[in-house]
Amino acid sequence: MGYMTICDQTGDCSTRFTSFLAAPANEIGDAMAGFAGSLAFIWIIVTVWLQSKELAAQREELALTRKEFSAMAKAQSKQVELLVSQGEIYKEEQLQRAQEAADKRFDQLILAFQEQLVTANLRWTGNVEFGSTVKIAFLYLEMRNYQSSSHEAFFRGVIERSEYVLNNLEDQITSTGITNLPSVKEISEPLKTLAAMIDLEPKMSEPYRIKFRRLRIELLNSLLNDMLLCEIWSPTQ
Known part of the structure; x- marks a missing residue:
């Protein structure tokens, strides 16, 4: 132009x-x-x-960035939930393994306690004169007759015998002249086994804790400790 x-x-x-x-x-x-x-x-x-x-x-880039951050936050949240869930599963597995080990140990201690009571020399004997004759008087806490019994029958028998000995032995030693006394180690070893059972009880599974209570182990431990305090033992180890 x-x-x-x-x-x-x-x-x-x-x-x-x-x-x-x-x-x-x-x-x-x-x-x-x-x-x-x-x-x-x-x-x-x-x-x-x-x-x-x-x-x-x-603005579009910021919107995409927000979406990415939101997706990352959700992914991290799910990851945290997964880690928490895995942690709970791990704790449960560890607890179950610990309970299984405690249950197995408890069974071993029961067998050990039975063996100790079956083989122990828990007899109190002496010669007692009745007129012109002499008889042997004795009390015992041995459990040889219960060797093949169930756990419940065995522990029930030990409790009954312990109560009987506690109620009668000191009087019989005084009145009948029982002089042959068992060594204190014959009762101290079973007491150690009972103490180990009691320490193990909180770590066991619920069925075994029920079994523990059904066997009345704490009562038996109390009875044998009372017996240990009585003057009915030879001091030799």
Whole structure:
């Protein structure tokens, strides 16, 4: 458009660009100012448009980042729940193993206690004169007759014999002259086994704890300790 030819009333013709260059300086300045203003306005519009596009891209990126963080948070939460669940399972397995070991040890201690009472020399004997004859008087806590009995029958028998000995032995030693006394170690070893059972009871499974109570082990331990305090033992070890 700058090279289009225009003619004035006198017949002189020139291009727009030539006319622009021949114009007074103030007109050229005004034209350039108008052009620059338009260019600046266009540049502002373009800049705002580019910034809006950039802000839109940033908002979209932030939205994606939030979604990623949300997904990561959910994944971490599930991972924590899984770890907690695995920890509980591990604790339960450890407890079960410990209870199984305690139950097995309890069975071993029962057999050891039975063996100790079956083989122990727990007899109190002496010669007693009845007129012209001499008879042997004795009391015993041995459990040979219960060797093949069930656990409950065996422990019930030991409790009954212990109660009988406690109620009668000291009087019989005084009145009938029983002098042959068993060694104190014959009762101290079974007492150690009972103490081990009592220490083991909190670690056992519930069925075995019920069995522990049914055997009345704490009562038996009390009876044998009372018997240990009586003066009915030989001090030799």
